[in-house]
Amino acid sequence: MPKSEGKAHSLGEGRWGLERARYVAREVEADRRAVRALVETLFGDDAETRKRAGDVARRITERDAGPMERYADELAGLLAEVPLEESRTRWHLGLVVARTAHTREQRLRAGRLMELLMEDESNVARCSAVEGIGLLAMGEGSLRDVAEEMIAKALQEGTKAMKCRAREAKRRMEKADRKQPKSNHE
16 A cells, blocks of 8 residues: 555544644645545545544645645535535535635635535534635635625624634734735825
8 A cells, every 4th residue: 555545544543633633734745645645535435534634634734735725626626515414524624625725716716615604503614614714815805805794793693713713814814914015096
């Protein structure tokens, strides 16, 4: 079995937790074949393994979305199809999709997916939507109004976790605004 396949296969074995997810992410992120195997695992039949693969993908994109950007379209398509009962997988993929979207078309598609996630029954999926739309709006100005509306709604009506994510998204967007040079028209 090739090395990369073994890493993806190890997702289904043993106890899972933050430390292990981070370890597997570090092992996978530098190996293109392992990243491809991870993405293939996300499309697999076992819900628990998909959840773990989503967790690893999320950890990879926390540090650098680059290794997974080539799969942005596939991952967005997958997020749209993940069953509602797989809320943890949807949570992980929401962030992965937002972080890997690197073209305007991908950011707009991801923005629509974040709007759908915001209506999800699962709090973790809604948290992902709030964080994700904030990230997307920093790279796509046309999503700014949607992001501000979602963030305001989360701050007003959300759970503690949603409010925390919304405050962080708002802070990041404001920080990005301060870093942008003023135009000559202001």
